[in-house]
Amino acid sequence: MMSANEREQSTRAELLLAIETSCDDTCAAVLDGARILSNVISSQAAAHEGFGGVVPEVAARHHLELATPVIDAALGEAGVTLDDIEAVAVTAGPGLIGALLVGVSTAKAIAAARRLPLIPVDHLQGHVAANFLEPEPLAPPFLCLVASGGHTLLAAVREHGGYELLGQTLDDAAGEAFDKSARLLGLGYPGGPALEKEAEGGDPEAFEMPVAMARDPGLDFSFSGLKTALVYRCRELGPEQTAARRADLAASFQAAVVAQLTAKLRRALRRNPWEAVALGGGVAANGPLREAVGRLCEEHGVRLKLVPIALCTDNAAMIGSAARYATPIAYPDYLGYDAFASGERQADGPISGDIGPKSAHRPLV
Ligand code: KG4
Numbered sequence: 001m002m003s004a005n006e007r008e009q010s011t012r013a014e015l016l017l018a019i020e021t022s023c024d025d026t027c028a029a030v031l032d033g034a035r036i037l038s039n040v041i042s043s044q045a046a047a048h049e050g051f052g053g054v055v056p057e058v059a060a061r062h063h064l065e066l067a068t069p070v071i072d073a074a075l076g077e078a079g080v081t082l083d084d085i086e087a088v089a090v091t092a093g094p095g096l097i098g099a100l101l102v103g104v105s106t107a108k109a110i111a112a113a114r115r116l117p118l119i120p121v122d123h124l125q126g127h128v129a130a131n132f133l134e135p136e137p138l139a140p141p142f143l144c145l146v147a148s149g150g151h152t153l154l155a156a157v158r159e160h161g162g163y164e165l166l167g168q169t170l171d172d173a174a175g176e177a178f179d180k181s182a183r184l185l186g187l188g189y190p191g192g193p194a195l196e197k198e199a200e201g202g203d204p205e206a207f208e209m210p211v212a213m214a215r216d217p218g219l220d221f222s223f224s225g226l227k228t229a230l231v232y233r234c235r236e237l238g239p240e241q242t243a244a245r246r247a248d249l250a251a252s253f254q255a256a257v258v259a260q261l262t263a264k265l266r267r268a269l270r271r272n273p274w275e276a277v278a279l280g281g282g283v284a285a286n287g288p289l290r291e292a293v294g295r296l297c298e299e300h301g302v303r304l305k306l307v308p309i310a311l312c313t314d315n316a317a318m319i320g321s322a323a324r325y326a327t328p329i330a331y332p333d334y335l336g337y338d339a340f341a342s343g344e345r346q347a348d349g350p351i352s353g354d355i356g357p358k359s360a361h362r363p364l365v
Pocket residue numbers: 023147148149150151174175176178179190191192193196281282283284285286287312313314362
């Protein structure tokens with residue numbers, strides 16, 4: 001715990017408590033400016049595994065049980081108490097509405113009891129803002145590929161507080177394709193890490209998989225055809241051969257996802273000179289993707305910023321990072337503040353760190 005004297009002596013910009021409950025991870029973090037003092041993540045994966053995907057009601061109930069212990073753990077690890085906290089940041093959307101509401105209500109209650117400001121944060125801005133954290137924070141401008149379970153997009157990040165959307169998936173998100181394909185192959189949930197592990201022993205050229213949007217001149221993505229191609233390959237093979245060739249199927253599928261993501265990054269780099277490229281979202285934890293993007297950046301002489309895997313998948317430190325550039329709401333103006341599950345993107349202008357309507361989060365299994 002810090003004494004008032006220590007607080008005064010420290011160079012801290014602001015001690016933030018951040019909370020993230022948009023999907024199936026209950027997360028809390030304490031940030032001192034761009035420095036992470038704690039980043040606690042309690043995964044509910046085991047609770048959803050039997051269902052093959054996230055069940056919204058189960059997620060919300062788990063967040064209710066876990067929010068307090070996770071926040072206590074984050075404060076404890078950071079060596080602070082709620083009395084030290086100067087603002088509370090929380091993911092307001094997009095995501096599962098029941099899950100989000102647990103985080104937003106918890107954050108409002110903590111903030112209101114101490115008359116602290118509340119900082120609602122957009123989840124996708126959080127994935128981008130993971131790159132602003134210490135050590136070696138990346139400053140804009142940079143090109144950011146965000147690939148998660150609910151979204152896949154290319155962002156032109158020219159300022160800390162927002163980004164311009166250059167392209168996005170027209171159907172499934174990359175992580176969703178990983179999850180559904182892993183399920184098809186009888187692998188565990190969440191599918192991304194399970195499929196990556198299975199693919200280690202496979203031949204990425206064993207099966208031809210479509211690399212969608214290759215001839216499309218834009219920067220949008222599409223993954224639903226790839227998932228369908230895998231369904232057909234499995235049908236052709238039959239259950240026994242599918243099981244026998246599982247590693248090859250996983251490797252071929254993964255190679256096609258990586259090829260599409262890197263093809264669009266390459267196109268964006270050819271269109272405009274960027275000094276740096278960054279990755280965000282759960283799929284950014286994927287080893288072959290990180291390697292392929294590394295090679296691409298080397299080819300183009302562009303700096304690549306890779307955050308640790310714990311900051312790629314959902315976490316609260318990234319929400320705290322985005323909050324540093326978002327607009328705080330003073331007490332009591334946020335008491336009626338609501339979470340948002342999804343919405344249409346604003347027609348023009350950069351997405352700001354302030355909350356606005358955004359595209360839908362991951363469709364549920
Ligand atoms: O960002 P995230 O934790 O949550 C959302 O905002 O959706 O991303 C979760 C997604 C899941 O679809 C998961 O399967 C995928 O990221 N993922 C991966 C890997 N680790 C997580 N996909 C591929 N390879 C991985 N190693």
